[in-house]
Amino acid sequence: MPELPDLQAFSVNLQKRLHKKKVKDVNLVLSKKSNATEAALKKALDKQPLTEVFRDGKELSFRFGKDTILRLHMMLRGKLYVVDKDEEPKYTILEVIFDDDTKLVLTDFQKAATITLNPEPSEVPDAMSDEVDAAFLKAVLGKKKTNIKNILLDQHNLKGIGNAYADEILWDAKISPFSIGNKIPDAAIKRLAKSIKSVLKHAEKQILKKEPDIISGEVRDFLDIHNSKKSHSPTGGKIISTTINSRVTYYTEEQELFE
Structure with a gap:
């Protein structure tokens, strides 16, 4: 997708x-x-x-x-x-x-x-909007007892993040996908807010660089973590593959677990 x-x-x-x-x-x-x-x-x-x-x-x-x-x-x-x-x-x-x-x-x-x-306006913010900052994420996560990956994927919380980029964002923020939302500390939430923007912006640039005229399909070969062809992260951590709610999930032990 x-x-x-x-x-x-x-x-x-x-x-x-x-x-x-x-x-x-x-x-x-x-x-x-x-x-x-x-x-x-x-x-x-x-x-x-x-x-x-x-x-x-x-x-x-x-x-x-x-x-x-x-x-x-x-x-x-x-x-x-x-x-x-x-x-x-x-x-x-x-x-x-x-x-x-x-x-x-x-x-x-x-x-x-x-x-x-002419769709009805949505009150849920886009992941790239200015509204999605550390304060917004803290308010959302503070109400959640589920794992952070599912929170990011839930389009009722914020819009736009899918399975592959949830993995990339969480690795970049050094947060385990199994971390519980309301257990994630402020410092990690600040990293998460920064990673959402930086990972998604970088990906758009890479896609347009590799496929300048793209209007359909996916470009995924540049991804650092959600990539079946890679065995280790850019910083040397072994990439582990598992399933969370029927979705293939990639992560490393470099990511801190908060529970």
């Missing part, structure tokens, strides 16, 4: 490729995962220019005109393509056709990707 840095890279490239293009037509191939009908999408987007592409948590948002938002969640296997009018990617769910006959196509062979027209 694409995670926050992947989606941030996608948004950068989609903005470059589609900015100011006007919508000519919309084809909703699979309606059950959309909150709006094809007719409603056509009406809302018709002749509207694409003014902004941005990421919010694990979703991509496309702003048309001043205030029409189309939000896409690619779930586990969804992909985006920008193609010529005659190209037909397999497993298409949605096509947005622009006035130059290029198409933005959302596909998903699992048929799980979702489409939301």
Whole structure:
């Protein structure tokens, strides 16, 4: 599944490729995962220019005109393509056709990707927002008796962090993924706040460096810990693989356990 840095890279490239293009037509191939009908999408987007592409948590948002938002969640296997009018990617769910006959196509062979027209605002902050600082994390963690990895993955706490980057962040902060939220001391919480921002920013830069035009898929080979091809961390710790709530988790004994 694409995670926050992947989606941030996608948004950068989609903005470059589609900015100011006007919508000519919309084809909703699979309606059950959309909150709006094809007719409603056509009406809302018709002749509207694409003014902004941005990421919010694990979703991509496309702003048309001043205030029409189309939000896409690619779930586990969804992909985006920008193609010529005659190209037909397999497993298409949605096509947005622009006035130059290029198409933005959302596909998903699992048929799980979702489409939301004008979504309701969320009160949960994005992991990269200024709101997610040490004070915010202390308030969240102080109420939690579960392990820190599950807390980071819970999109009701903060949005955007997925399995791979939770491992990278916790290693960087030197906190064991098994640590209990309300047992983590202030000094470690400050490291965690710093690591969230630095790890995710670094990852976006690495993704765009390795795949400058990326708009789908994942780039993971640069990861330090969540990487099946690596046996040791950059500082020499042996990487251990286990499962937490059915998710593969990578960590080292360099990370302190708080319980």
